[in-house]
Amino acid sequence: MxxxxxxxxxxxxxxxxxxxxxxxxxxxxxxxxxxxxxxxxxxxxxxxxxxxxxxxxxxxxxxxxxxxxxxxxxxxxxxxxxxxxxxxxxxxxxxxxxxxxxxxxxxxxxxxxxxxxxxxxxxxxxxxxxxxxxxxxxxxxxxxxxxxxxxxxxxxxxxxxxxxxxxxxxxxxxxxxxxxxxxxxxxxxxxxxxxxxxxxxxxxGQDDLSERVRVLTETRRDAVDTSAAELRRIERDLHDGAQARLVAMGMDLGTIEVLVEKDPEQAKRLLSQARRSSAEALAELRDLVRGIHPPVLAERGLGDAVRALALRLPVTTEVDVDLAGRADAPVESAAYFAVSEVLTNAVKHSGADRVWVDLHHAKDMLRISVTDNGQGGAEIGTGSGLAGVERRLGTFDGVLAVSSPAGGPTMVTMEIPCALS
Structure with a gap:
């Protein structure tokens, strides 16, 4: 009751x-x-x-x-x-x-x-x-x-x-x-x-879901193609670079074994050459690893990785970071290489002498803007590499917007939905 x-x-x-x-x-x-x-x-x-x-x-x-x-x-x-x-x-x-x-x-x-x-x-x-x-x-x-x-x-x-x-x-x-x-x-x-x-x-409706499936299929195919191209690049760099140097160093060491008693001076010269080859091979391997996943990105996060990237540029670059935590590793990697490609474009094509990079996170959205004082005229899909950046971001439901009037300045804005740890 x-x-x-x-x-x-x-x-x-x-x-x-x-x-x-x-x-x-x-x-x-x-x-x-x-x-x-x-x-x-x-x-x-x-x-x-x-x-x-x-x-x-x-x-x-x-x-x-x-x-x-x-x-x-x-x-x-x-x-x-x-x-x-x-x-x-x-x-x-x-x-x-x-x-x-x-x-x-x-x-x-x-x-x-x-x-x-x-x-x-x-x-x-x-x-x-x-x-x-x-x-x-x-x-x-x-x-x-x-x-x-x-x-x-x-x-x-x-x-x-x-x-x-x-x-x-x-x-x-x-x-x-x-x-x-x-x-x-x-x-x-x-x-x-x-x-x-x-x-x-x-x-x-069903049409929207079909469109969503189509977009996801395209971004997945682009991601697979990009991964395959990246593997081929790594294989080519190893074959033409570090591997060739290591093979030459091995041959030098074999010659040194023969000459160490017969011609010590020549053996010393070959040892010096082998030491230089090993240092060059190590440097190439480090550059290769940095191209796959920079150690500073794994250890220090996206903000410090972009700062380190800016220090290697030939133009003055200011980096402003406001991130309260770290995003997932795949998101950080995509954002890092997207920024790297945009900065490369700015250095090669814009004629700029100053670049500003802003990274911040708000409302579950990682927002990155790269601005330069160059000549402008940048567009997505004109061979500038921005189309590849757009595909890279699309894998994570990210978006790319470009504002680049003739005469400049150019502002490239990237957004990736994500949460920070």
Whole structure:
């Protein structure tokens, strides 16, 4: 008996809570949805004259935040999971890159389609629990004497009950009692239906999942191809470099064994040559290991590895690091070699005499920007190596953005989603 009473009380509290939450959704969030939808459409319409290029990213970011808030409510209140499938977008990209990137994202258009649905069907499904809970009390008020304030020659309708006297007022109260009974059981389910309606519009569809599979397949193939090319490079460097020197050193040592008693002076010269060959082979092996995975990266982390990389550049390079921990080793390696490639491009092609590198981590995103004061004109996919950097970052769902107007400066921004230890 006690258990049943608690269960009923929980359902009653659940009915009232659903009504309050629905009322909040309907009357508080509806104006926000109307404002966001209207301002976003106006901003997109202003893109041709240039104003919308600046305002659209801000408006779409606000729409995403509003949709994400609804996702949180759905998950916390009723366990309705609404997946988020926004494509990552660098925060420090230029306005045109951000605008075009966000407008090409299918999730953006799902958000914009959801807003009018939320303002109409969503508004009604959110308000219904509150109406179903409050409307019965009007029937009780009619039975308590409220019907007397209406003119005698006028019929007041409560639902489908015409209230003309005390008897019909009791009929209105009976109908209110029935509605309250249904509200007791249906309100939580009605509000849950509101979130399922939201999910049906916001959740990514099969086409989005297929596109995601295609992108992952391409990035995996690029990663495999890159790994195979890297192995071939290592094999070639070993064969042409350290291996050749070690073979020559072995031959010198064999000759020394023969000459050590017959011609000690020649043996000494060959020993000196073998010592130089061993030092050169060791240096080449160290360079090879540094190209695979720099020891400073493994021992000191990404920040110090980039600082060490900057010290070897022929141009003045400033490095600013704000990292509270370390990312996973594969992420650090990808970020290091991406920075290395961008810096190499800056030295070879930009004509810059000064480079700035900024590394920081915020909101589970590793952000790296490389800026130079060179001649500009850098583009992804023009043989500058940036396409390879983009593929490398894509393996980790990272993104690359380039701002490089003619005459400079050039700013390359890289973002990789990750957590720091």
């Amino acid at each position: 006690t258990t049943e009473t608690k269960s009923d009380g929980g359902r009653t509290r659940g009915s009232g809570r659903a009504a309050l939450r629905g009322f909040r959704l309907a009357l508080v969030l509806l104006p926000v949805a109307v404002a966001l939808f209207t301002l976003t459409l106006v901003s997109i319409a202003l893109i041709p004259i240039g104003v919308g290029i600046v305002t659209t990213p801000w408006m779409l970011t606000a729409v995403r935040a509003f949709a994400d808030r609804r996702r949180i409510m759905a998950a916390e209140w009723y366990g309705v999971r609404i997946p988020s499938a926004y494509r990552p977008m660098p925060e420090h990209a230029n306005p045109w890159t951000r605008t075009s990137g966000m407008l090409r994202d299918p999730a953006t258009w799902r958000d914009l389609m959801w807003l009018p649905v939320d303002m109409t069907a969503g508004f009604l499904t959110a308000l219904l629990p509150a109406a179903l809970l409050l409307y019965p009390f009007e029937g009780f008020a009619l039975a308590a004497g409220l019907w007397r304030v209406f003119p005698d020659d006028d019929t007041y309708w409560y639902g489908f009950v015409p209230v003309t006297g005390q008897a019909s007022a009791f009929g209105a109260a009976a109908l209110g009692l029935v509605l309250l009974f249904f509200a007791h059981f249906l309100n939580p389910r009605l509000l849950e239906a509101h979130f399922w309606l939201t999910r049906s519009v916001l959740a990514p």
